[in-house]
Amino acid sequence: MPDLETFGLTRHFGGLVAVNNVSFTLDCGEILGVIGPNGAGKTTFINLVSGIYAPSSGRIHFKGRDITGLPAHKRAQMGISRTFQIIHPLENLDVLENVMLGFIFSRRMGLKEARRSAEALCGSLGLGDLSRDVSQITMLETKKMEIAHALASGPSILFLDEVMAGLNVDETREIVQLVQRVTRERNIGVGVVEHVMSVIRDLTHRVIVLEAGEIIAAGPYEEVAKNPGVIAAYLGGAA
């Protein structure tokens, strides 16, 4: 049984079908790429799985349990975590305090224990000088903080929503290696939404391609990249 599985997941916004009949699986230890043109429904799909939106129809199973009706905070506590495409670090909290949130609320730690755990986690990700304001840190550090923030909940499934956006080539390589390392060390299943194809190629074991809310292709990156339907979806024109 897969660790995370969806069955015919669908979400309408008025007349628009943002996610249409998506069935997929994700296992611990696996890195899955989720690609597709802008507006294909990738972020909506993550919002459905993490519980930010309720699906119009379809089911979500996590470790054999139906979690379709559970609110987002419960899913975070159970071990489904995510980062955000548009990052919003919490002002009025410093870097360390941002990372503490998951430890406090998902893993129910006291403040002292959460502080120690967050320090250790930041250290392992190479994030230092933790008493800084979130407005004071670099883009690379912001991305690391976002990942630390998501890992703090102790996830077994983690979605990274365009976490490489805004990074240069060297920084992207560093985050790719970091994601590979935490996937291995923590044995978590990672869903990566990304537009940079070299990242998808280097990072993922398997890819699903969304277009207009539907899965149009699935398989290893090399296979999917040659798929004429996928090329048409990205470049436009008749397939």
Next chain:
Amino acid sequence: MTFAVRRFLPVAVIAVAVLFPLVSGPYPLAVAQSILIYMALAVSWDMLLRSGQISFGIAGFFGIGAYAAAITTLTVRASPIISILLAGACSAGVAFLLGFVILRLRKVYFAITTLALAEIFRVIVHNWGDFTGGPEGLVLPSLIFKGDSRALFWISLGGVLLACGLSALFQRSRLRFALTAIRNNEVSARSSGIDIFKYLMIVFVTSSFIQGIVGGIQVQLYGYASPDSVFDANYTLLPLAMALLGGIYSTPGPVLGAVLLGVAAEYLKLKIPYGHLVVYGIIIVLVILLLPDGLYGQYRRSVRDRARMARGGTAHA
């Protein structure tokens, strides 16, 4: 500010406040006592504001507390202290029940609804006949502590210490993290495992509890409650202005703002009768334009920037 000063300063301020009636004349004491009432309300308002929710309903829960204290004193002959506690419980209970509905609302919708609720409470009290005394209100047979002005000051100070104590406790606990996260971004907060409704309810009920307690104190001080006196819009607007002036999202900020604005209001009332409200309004406008963080917020910012400069970083505006 060093650690020792940070520990020592609140103790010193409380000590001065407790001893104030022993050295003060009757007039400053009466002014200080009325400032304390607003101060406690300002702190309670700020506690809810930390979640991003702006309440215009302070007078509503204050008024419920006032009437609860008056009614329990008159009907079941509750002692003044008991009636004040019942006032807090009553406001907290009403807030809890209303919370299931209004804590689904956000921002301006929440603000308008709390304003409307306060007015609804007033209308209900106004029309409930003998139970609330209707438009004439209720008169208590005697004042708390026989109206001794020092005792009145101390009991008002008790209300402030309760508000500040709860506020400081919240700031040291996981509630600070929860409320700050909710204020910043609710989607992100939920993804961190934060049960938004639960934490909004905790802070809404707690701030309403304080407002009820303060309303109960007010009634026991003056021995009188009428719809127009205890649901007065000033009980909403002055605490709000005090917190904004002093500095929001903190305990010292609203306290500082209450002292400054309270003293300024009294002084202006003497200097330019009837004109004082205009000056008062101008002060508030200037503060919001020039010091959006309030005085204490500005102070904290400069301390932080100085620390950063000392570490070799750069200050930010």
